[in-house]
Amino acid sequence: MDRAYLCIDLKCFYASVECVDRGRDPFEHRLVVADPSRGRKTICLAISPAMKELGVRNRCRVFEIPDGIDYEMARPRMRRYMEVSADIYARYLRYFSPEDIHVYSVDEVFIDVTPYLALYGKTPRELAVELVDMVRRETGICATAGIGTNLFLAKVALDVTAKHAPDNIGELDEERYKCLIWPHRPITDIWGIGPGIARRLAQMGAHDMGGVALLSEQALYDEFGVNAELLIDHAWGVEPCTMAQIHAYRPKAHSMGSGQVLMRDYSFEEARVVLREMVDNLALELVDKGLVCGHIALFVGYAHERGPAGEKGAAPETFTGEHGTRVVGRRGEGANASRKLAEATSSRAALTAAFLALYAEIVDPNRAVRRVNIAVGELVPEEYVELTLFSDPAADTAEKSLARAEMAVKRRFGKNALLRGTSYRPAATGRERNEQVGGHHE
Template identity: 50%
Template sequence: MGKENLTSRTSVRYNKTMAAEKERNYICIDLKSFYASVECVERGLDVMTTRLVVADPERSDKTICLAVSPALKALGIPGRCRVFEIPKGIDYIMAPPRMQKYLDYSAEVYAIYLKYISKDDIHVYSVDEAFMDVTEYLSLYHMTARELGQTIIDDIFATLGLRATCGIGTNLFLTKVALDITAKHSPDFIGELDEKSYRETLWEHRPLTDFWRVGPGISKRLATYGMMTMKDIAHGNEDLLYKLFGVNAELLIDHAWGRESTTIADIRNYSSQSRSLTQGQVLMKDYSFEEGLVIAKEMMDVMCLDMVDKELVSKSFTLSVGYAKNTPVPGVHGSFSLDTETNASFILIPEIAKLYSQLVNKDYLIRRMYIVSNNVVPEEFMQYSFFVSPEDIERDKKVQKAVLEIKNKFGKNAILKGLNFEPGATTRDRNNQIGGHKA
């Protein structure tokens, strides 16, 4: 079937959707400079006037700032700069990250959302951002979407002292664009778009990377063919777009016209056909081959505990290793497979060590490492191997469950292995972190 017919199907789909369904109203609320705001609130300071960055002072000045307050952004400091990029003449507070504190605040914000909107109509997009389908609530509260959004962000500020911005739209794409672009130029930090106003106000907007899901790579490829704006894409050669982006061109074209058919109900009902678990870390320094082997073993040990805790097993595992900066060769990537699914550490740790030794060049330093447990399935699907005693499998599982019980009761560092004390080991430090930063 040709692309012309596919485009026709898209148009028919939208016409049917618009005719059959009530127009929906969405809001998306974003907590302004969230981590920096929490640190200012905790210190009794105003985030709009306080010069503050969230960064770990124990790391080098090359560490990335997790958040920058609006007062510093007003001086031209980008939101994700490195500490050394902040001009020396600027006085500011450096707040060490407290990830658990931020999660606690995020939970309190979510509790405020639940005062107004059912959890079934909320999609938490990130720790500081959430979409809400408010279609059925506007008549209930006798409010417009703008009034409801304002009420919620006022409640957040009154309750927690956190400032927020709000995007409003007739679909999820327009809501996100209203938040990311329109709200920034609104005196009340609320942006509102429908398909008509989107085309009237943002079709000529540049750069394209300001729009949701348009990254630098996509923007650069479009620019090569003279497409610099959403209007250019909307009126562009569709055959060319499909040639450049494949099936993803349909989404790009839809967004260029301000269309998006996915709803929060669709997101909540989505179920992936396959599942995987991942362990990964960017190391604090360049590691030798031997130190990297310790990391690989530690990460697989943590992966095994995670699988036992979730009652999952797998028979396929992938290792990816990235070398240090300026290494003349790319990183390496490989997998191993077993005859049956397992989560037994006495099987998987030696296997990952073997794969690591096969893949990694001993002459190069290491900076990144990821382990993926592919296509995990529930334990009840596991079959015993002809090559491993069932008694050994059960013994390992009992030990792992005992370890989990101790860690859950007394803390992750309450019980450790000798492996965790070898040179280069990171598990002890990572047990006190959330998302790679201090808890």
């Protein structure tokens, strides 16, 4: 039996939440979600549908909004958006079991509605209409939906065909996919195909999914390796993955990480302060979860070079899409490396020493830094750690006890209740980030 999937997206979610909280209609009120304290170059995280009607592009920067448009700017409130998202998810649970729902993002879910069609006596489209109407009526948020015979087709129906449907609902099966999506351009509108993959496909002569379907499978495997299987399936509208497989998936390896984009150019020494803070937090998280790591990884992204008069150097190749403008490819724009540790650990001192040594080894001290990402891998429960001749169990136990006490204080009194002196240095970012959710104010 053909299965039926819905992919439901909350339209202009952040901006719609802000409009509803103000008692305004998102389709009439002009509003952008952006932090005014970050200046006119900051990215608008969302714009209301009323702004889109005026031709303003989603994820634009504030200075790109045309002069003469009156609008309200709302500071991002990530915790509020998470609360509304959870509330809407709870409303979906009135209709479906959680085993048939996959939360894809804060504003998007996949639902396998196959077993519910007979239960409710509705077609997939009728059920989608009911859900979209329910969300709009009960929360004031506008939702759009894609319907497909597999998860991929539901996502493409949402991203491509729903935008042109009067009821904001798109529907695809494999035959309609070939008719409507094979000739669709740009190919980057298709889920899973970013500007890098699109560029490589164009070099092979494929500029749309129909072109990909005509390419030799062996040529695709030669170019993309095992990832060619995904491209080949999607070129024909095929997706074998089911909802049950998504919920049953367990990764073979586990890792943890964190990263941040700095608000200005940081010097080599300033960025090292930020790195110390990040390692401190990651070590605390390892202890809190009862884990140790045997591998570390570091990426440091450099700022764009500027000429002697302050002008930017050669402009990098950029790509403009639904989610803003970004640089295509970042080769040469950063330094990255990973190292295996001598022994698995969650020690703050050991991890700090390892990351700082790696930082000193790979980062150019003469270049400004704008991005820092760290990760730890080969995670195992701390009770499985094998001791060596150089291990000091007593010192390790004392350090973990101190870390757990620190976590207890932070949980009770807030993340900024207990800080290391590093966080009070001018270049530190920890205190401000502790008051944020997802890099934005709560």
